[in-house]
Amino acid sequence: MALLGFEGETLDVRAPLVAAALLAVAELSYWSFELRGAVTDEPGAYLRRTALLAAQLAGVTTAGVVLMAVVEVVEAGGPAIDVLGAVAAVGTLGLLALSARRTG
Numbered sequence: 001m002a003l004l005g006f007e008g009e010t011l012d013v014r015a016p017l018v019a020a021a022l023l024a025v026a027e028l029s030y031w032s033f034e035l036r037g038a039v040t041d042e043p044g045a046y047l048r049r050t051a052l053l054a055a056q057l058a059g060v061t062t063a064g065v066v067l068m069a070v071v072e073v074v075e076a077g078g079p080a081i082d083v084l085g086a087v088a089a090v091g092t093l094g095l096l097a098l099s100a101r102r103t104g
Contacts, residue, residue, distance in 0.1 A: 011072055016064025020057045027053050 031049070 011068055013068065016061045016068065019064050020061045023060050024053065024057055027056070
C-alpha cells in the first residue's frame, strides 16, 4: 500500500479498491470480536450483515471512483487549495477524536 504514495503524477485507480479492502478488513475484524460473546444472533443475521457489508463496500468503491473522476477533471492548485486540504484534515481528526471520546 505504500506504493500508492510513490506512483508519480498520475492518479492511482487502485485507491478505491484499497479503501474498500481496508473497510472490509476492519468490519470483519470487528465482527469476529462480536462473535466471541455468549449471546447468539437471531437466524438470518449473518446474511443481513453480509449483505450490508457488501453494500457498504460497493458504496465506498463507487464514491472513490466518483471522487477520482472529479479530481481528474478539476485541476486546482495553489496555496488556497493547500490550506483547504489542511483544514479538512484537521477537521477530520477532530471529528475522529470527538467520536472516540463519546464511545469510550
